[in-house]
Amino acid sequence: MAEAHQAVAFSFSITHEGWNVNYDREVLNLVWDSGVRSWKKRIARLKSGVRNGVYPAHLESLWVLMGLVTLFHYINKRIPYDLVNTFMAFMPSNSHFWQLLMCNLVALIYWITACLTMRYTLKLLLMYKGWMYESRGSGSRVSLSTKLWAVLVKVFKKWNNPGLYSFQSSLPRLPLPSVKDTMSRYLRSVRPLLDDETYEKVKSEADEFEKGIGKKLQRYLLLKSWWSTNYVSDWWEEYVYLRGRSPLMVNSNFYGIDAIFAHPTKNQAARAASVCHLLLQFRRQVDRQELEPIMVQGLVPLCSWQYERIFNTVRVPGVEGDKIVHYKDSNHIVVIHKGCYYKMIIYHKGRLLKPCELQHQFEHILSNKATPLHGEEFLAALTAWDRTKWANAREKYFAKGINKVSLFLVESAAFVISLDDEPYEFDIAQPEKLDQFGRKMMHGKGTDRWFDKSFTVCVASNGRIGFNSEHTWADAPVMSHIWEGIIVDENEPTRADAPIMGHLWEHCIFDDVNYGYDENGKTHGKPEILPPTPTRLQWDFHSEQLLKTIDEAYDDAQKVLNDVDLRIFVHDAYGKGFMKTCRISPDAYIQMALQLAYYRDYGKFSLTYEASMTRLFREGRTETVRPCTIESSAWVRAMEDKTSNATERVRLLNEACKRHQIGYQDAMCGRGIDRHLFCLYVVSKYLEVDSPFLKEILSEPWRLSTSQTPHGQTPKMDLKKNPHCISAGGGFGPVSEDGYGVSYIIAGEDLLFFHISSQKSCKVTDSERFAQQIGKALSDIKVLFEQYKLEQKKEVYQNGSAD
Structure with a gap:
């Protein structure tokens, strides 16, 4: 194998004739080039670090x-x-x-x-x-x-x-709310879910907690907020993600799919090569810190901390808890095809291979007639298994020998690409095709995605793409940022006058590389060199116990993925355009529609999770918005009350949306509920203090878990110029066994996508039924505003006639 060849690339011996030196010039050249590239990266990082360290001053x-x-x-x-x-x-x-x-x-x-x-x-x-709480738009007063x-x-x-990390030292720390404020917000959030007697009981428990153990826990948490950069993020990563023992597939990882209205090429190797090159260029920009941080309204920077671990990163299983391992550099990727694993070198003499050269390597893999070893085809099922079982198997069977070497190559790769042997399809008249597209990204076969890697790029036989991403290292907006850049740059013709420096996705030319495809669907350009041939990773599956372990992991993975009920609902009756005419935040509009749909589907209100970001603060990640409020429940009941008129319903809807907007703003500004309660609970565990109140709060199931997929985070994504670049977004699995996971994207003025997941084994949920309820709710809200406008016109006419 290649690793063994490199091990003897240089040797010497002493004979009776003197020194005898043996060396392999080609391997030594590879070592030299790798070292030069590594030092160049160190120098670039040093320069960027000095520049960011003195920002906003000039060196x-x-x-x-x-x-x-x-x-x-x-x-x-x-x-x-x-x-x-x-x-x-x-x-x-x-x-x-x-x-x-x-x-x-x-x-x-x-x-x-x-x-x-x-x-x-x-x-x-x-x-x-x-500024967060002041209205924006035409006619608003600042x-x-x-x-x-x-x-x-x-x-x-x-x-x-600014560079990518220029604002890091200037970002404020996440503020710690008072226990009193958090208890007040919590009680308000659960009021619509409880009857009067239960609410009074919870209110009494909250008051007792605030005046009792809550004070002690808050003092310790206050010390942590002073000492640490962010009082939430490290504990959130440790206890919510790394200590979780459930399989990553479906339960934790999320996915994203292609721009469904664009199909730049049907050549699988060409598409894989182009996407691979764009990702590696993005990695270079991150390493050199040449990306500008994302700005809210072009003014306020978001924390860029999560970008550090996009590439060369893996979640390594442990018996009690996993750990995130990030490698400083990697000169290869790993490709999975028909159950076989290949190491693919991406540099030659310090230069990143061009798309046409990468295409040559992918074509070699696709044309390879190799068959997987017994056990190799299902190997990735281990990463879809219970984390403790995978950790034990890793320690027993992958701690030495060629298995250790090959596993290291997979885990240290820049990322993984899976070349699937079947197409991904979309047809507006056949929605089940898009559902299958989503399922292939969410879990695939359970054996063709390395779920531990930061992300796996999936390329179909017909050239469509998607990804499956591990969740610990970062949240969805980071992957969405990369993904929308890939989609736009692939589908927008490159310009000869595009600037070389600046934000990665603000230009389409890197190192004289012309992205896009020719009339035959292949990448542009001709190879300047014969790229290194991908090498097959070697595994040792002689142990019968190892094969049984892999088969067991495969069987468990099949149970998990076969229980997924995924429905991707395309709503094209109207979109953001109509919502804006109602003078309501599109996000609040959709959240109210989800509340109405869930009430009709389930027959009662439930605790609802909506993800919000806290990246206005250093090392911020997410906070929870609770869309089920006193105001939203009043509006839903009015919608179900036949005696209520349109004017009253619109009034209640406006109040519900305003309350939701305040809740969202509070969450973004560090005034949320759930992260504070979570950290208080962690402190109680460290102090070995029992708090039934906190334990009960954190055990409440999120039966409706929702998230909006970020869209158009950079100016590059301009749907007016590139309407075909509309992305269908992505999704995740249900958080509760008897609940729904709903991810949605406001893809355009007249288009919405909802990714609805649930478990088939649950008798009270049905993703198709819930999708129909969402469609009906959105239709009813539109009819409501049309009726309201008619009533307003009628009232004006009657007042005019009276005058």
Whole structure:
């Protein structure tokens, strides 16, 4: 095998004739090129780190300041505090050397002081969140304080072009709410779910917790909020993700699918090559920190911490808890095809292979007639297994020998690509095809995605693509950012005058690479070199016990995936365009439709989860919005009350949407409920203090778990220019055994996608039935506003006639 060949690439021996040196020039060249590339990356990281460390100041300003201080010193102009002459009094002589040295030292002191002042001023500005609660749009009034704040932030932003991590040290810490405020918000959120007697009981327990053990737990949590960068994120990653023992497939990992109205090529190898190259270019931009951070309204930066672990990352199973392992670099990817695993080198002499050269490698794999070893075809089922069982199997069968080497190559790869041997299809007249598309991305066969990797790119035999992503290392918006860039750049012709630097997805040309496909569906260009041939990974499956273990994992994976009931509902009757005419936030509009649909489907209200981000703060991840509120339940009941008129229903809907918007804003600004309660519970466990109140809260099932797929996070995604680049988004499995997982994307002015998942074994849920309820709810809301407008016109006409 290749690894064994490299192991003896250099050797020497002593004979009676003298020294005898044996070496393989080709392998040593590979080692040399790898080292050069590694050092280039280190230098690039160092330069970017210095640049980001002094942001928003310019590094060039230091040299200017040194020149000015030196000039003023030699023309006898005193600078503030006359530090140069003060320091010279302690020097051994008055020579030019010491004078220049002191001038540079003083300039450095002034410069560092200015940098810190600017950084903390920017941090104070970013702590302001009043802008979040002010209405936006035509006719809205913005306060004077917000206008002044916006001007100051713009000044800092224009002072220096930010890199990916430039704002990290200036982002504020996630604030810790008071126990009193959290209890107040919690009680309000559960009021529509409880009868009067139960509510009074919960209210009494909350009051007892707030005045009792809650104070002690809060004090410890306050210390953590002062000491740590983010008081939630490390515990959230550890206890919600890494300590979870359930299979990652369906239960944790999420998926995304292709732009369904665009099909740039049906050539599987060409599509895989183009996507692979774009991903590797994105990795380079992240490593060099050349991406600009995503800005809310083009003004407020989001935390970019999660981008660090996109590539070369794997979740390694453990007996009690897993761990995330991130490799600094990787010069290969791993390709899965028909149950066989291949290592594919992506660099040649320090240069990233071009798409046409990568295509040659993929074609070699596709044309390979190799058959998987007994056990190899189902090997990836281990990553879809119970985490403790997988950890034990890994330690027993993959801790030494060729299994250890091959497993390391899979886990250290930049990412994994699965070349599927069947097509992914979409037909608006046959919705079941899109459902199958989603199922292939969510779980595939249970054996053709390496669920432990940060993400697996899936390429169909007809050239369509999708991905399956592990959830621990980051949240969906990061993968959505990458994905929408791939979709646009592949489907938009490249421009010869596109800029080379700047945001990755703001241009289509990298290193003179022309993306897109020719008339035959192949990548553009001709290979300059014969790329390295992909090598088959070697495994040792001689152990009968290992084969039984893999078969057991496969059987368990089949039980999980066969229980998934997935329905991708395409709503094309109307979309964001109509919602905006109702002067309601599209997200709130859809959440109210989901509340109405769930009430009709289940017969009562339920605790509802909606994911919100907290990336306005350093190392922020997510917070929970609770869309089921007192106001939303009042509106739903009015919709089911035949005696209620359109005017009353619209009034209640507006109130429900306003309350939802406030809840969403509170969550984004660190005033949520659930992360605070979660951390208080973790503190109680560390202190070995029993809190039945917290235990009961955290055990409440989220029967309706929802999330909006981010769309158009960068200016590159312009659906007016590229309407065919509409993505159908992605989804996830149900959180509760008797509940629904609903992911939705507002794909356009007249198009919505809902990814609805549930368990077939549950008798009270049905994804198809719930999809119909969502469609009916959306239709009823539209009819409601049409009736309301008619009533308003009638009222105006009657008032006019009376006058």
